[in-house]
Amino acid sequence: DGGITQSPKYLFRKEGQNVTLSCEQNLNHDAMYWYRQDPGQGLRLIYYSQIVNDFQKGDIAEGYSVSREKKESFPLTVTSAQKNPTAFYLCASQRANNSPLHFGNGTRLTVT
């Protein structure tokens, strides 16, 4: 089955540590996105990539970094510079402009 996979589902880290969230898709989609969702809130865009080896900052990119070395993969690193990293992180891919997003099942990150 084609889809988008995020791992792990739950992640716990100590404050001050960098952590990388995985996102892999086999839908052959060019565009990929990372969103953050806080309890009771909507989704906020962190980074997006429309093609391999290119990515753009979203609305809340500070404290995060990404890479897009392969079409299938778009990992997100939450760095120690991110002030409030505890959140639900969602990765999505998109087939073409104006088509809907397909989401992975998310990674719930808790930093203590």
Place this chain on the structure above:
Amino acid sequence: RKEVEQDPGPFNVPEGATVAFNCTYSNSASQSFFWYRQDCRKEPKLLMSVYSSGNEDGRFTAQLNRASQYISLLIRDSKLSDSATYLCVVNTGNAGNMLTFGGGTRLMVKP
């Protein structure tokens, strides 16, 4: 003004009721529109795209009003399983292909 706005609710309705949500958007050049459903602690899932002529999928009807810059979602004969948060998504066309999410409307269907 936010780019995409929704009434957060909650909308509390009895089973069998008809309920409607609106979502307003600020960019008149917006090209594409979607409704997603999100269950508690889960990822959003596409409910339906919204077409200019309006579209229906079973008990769900989506409409687009470009003149007033809003989209709507109508749910007929509400089921307990319809309880969820409904997110509207608009391609605001800013800086490339970026989809902007509304904050979501929470629906609770009661027996």
